Amino acid sequence: MQMVITVTLNPALDRTLNVDNFTIGTVNRVTKARYDIGGKGINVSKVLKNFNIDSLCLGFLGGIWEDYFLQELKRRKISSNFTHIDEDTRTNTKVVDTLQGTFTDINEAGPDIKKSELERFMDTFEDSCKNGDIVILSGGVSPSVPSDIYGKLIKIAKEKGAATILDAEEELLKEGVKAKPDIIKPNIHELTKLVNLGEDTDEAIIKAAKELVEYGIKKVLVSLGERGAIYVTQNGVYKCDGLKVAVKSTVGAGDSMVAALAYSLMNNFSDEYTLKFANACGAATVMLEGTEACTLEQVKALVDNVLAKEEKY
Structure with missing residues (x-):
């Protein structure tokens, strides 16, 4: 049975x-x-x-928040097999000022991961992956974790016959791309650093994404915030405008788009509809407070409002 595996190497309350x-x-x-x-x-x-869609959460948890995470995942009926660590899982603070319309993030670096803890996680990951699974590798890592970690995990997943989706930034993204994941979802800032993008015009973004597809990545979804998104695949180039919605929190919008990519793979959506669905997921999420997750009903209420079209390049 096909399983979605999500990897969170630096969780946060x-x-x-x-x-x-x-x-x-x-x-x-x-x-x-x-x-x-x-x-x-x-x-x-x-x-x-x-x-x-059921998924299996893997990664590191430890300290005062570990039990809270495990209880909350159990309450949500989400399966997990986290690797226990000695140090504390971090706390991230988001300050929302609705009067001024500002969103301020104060993120901790994360705990020190011992070599033995990393090795235990790698064994768990390898044992969990199987043919036909969808493996989602997303987010940052604590300073003690090597920057080529995603590249190693992608290699393991591919050898097992699993599809891989990567959502990371800077060195983690650069090193991960070398292993040729099936799909990547950079935002415009992450893409700019990955390929030294000189300008953020649609033409420049599409050219860069096409080069990544030619390199061996099957699909590249570039999120552009209010501008919408550009989706370049082996089949073509697709673009959509952003939806104008009331923003309550910007946290988790990109994660919703990654979830949409996995859901689209499982449901064999066309590239054009995948882009519409992903953009609707992002829009539905920013309308919610905190890191509350959007529902399928909320997404379906928005998806027909997304104008997506294939571009000729």
Whole structure:
């Protein structure tokens, strides 16, 4: 049976604080607070669960938040097999100021991962992957984890016959791309650093994405925020405009798009509809507070409003 495996090597408890007129250097009063288990792979699993897709969460958990994460995943009926570590899983703080329309992220670096802990995780990952699975590798890693980790995991997954989706940045993305994952989902800033993009015009983005496809990556989804997204595959080039929606939180929009890619693979969506569906997922997520996961109903309510078309290049 096909399984979706999500890898979160640096999970975080996401604490979202609503503060009116957030000001540096003064006492700020919180009007509302919420706590969500997070980390990009976990966020993907939360969305997939809302889409009635089971997944297996892998990665590292430790310290004071470990039990909270495991209880919350169990409550959501999401399977997991995290590798226990000695140090504490980190906390990320998001400050939302709706009066000023600002979103401020304060992210911790993450715990020190011992060599023995990393080796245990690698064994768990290899044992979990099998032919036909979809493996999603997303997010950052703590400073103690080598930057070629995703490249190694992609190689293992491909040897097992699994499809791979990579969503990372900087060195993690550069090293991961060398292993030729099936799909990557960079945003415009990540793509710019990956290929030294000189300008962020549609033409430049499409040219860069096409070169990545020629290199051996089957599909490249570039998220452009309010501008929409560009999707380049072995079949063609597709573009869609962004949806104008009320933004409550920008956290997790990219993770929802990654979940949409996996869901589209499982349902054999066309490239054009995949792009529409992914963009609707991102839009549905920014309308929610914290790192709350969008539902299939919320996405379906938006998907027909996404204007996507094939571009001739």
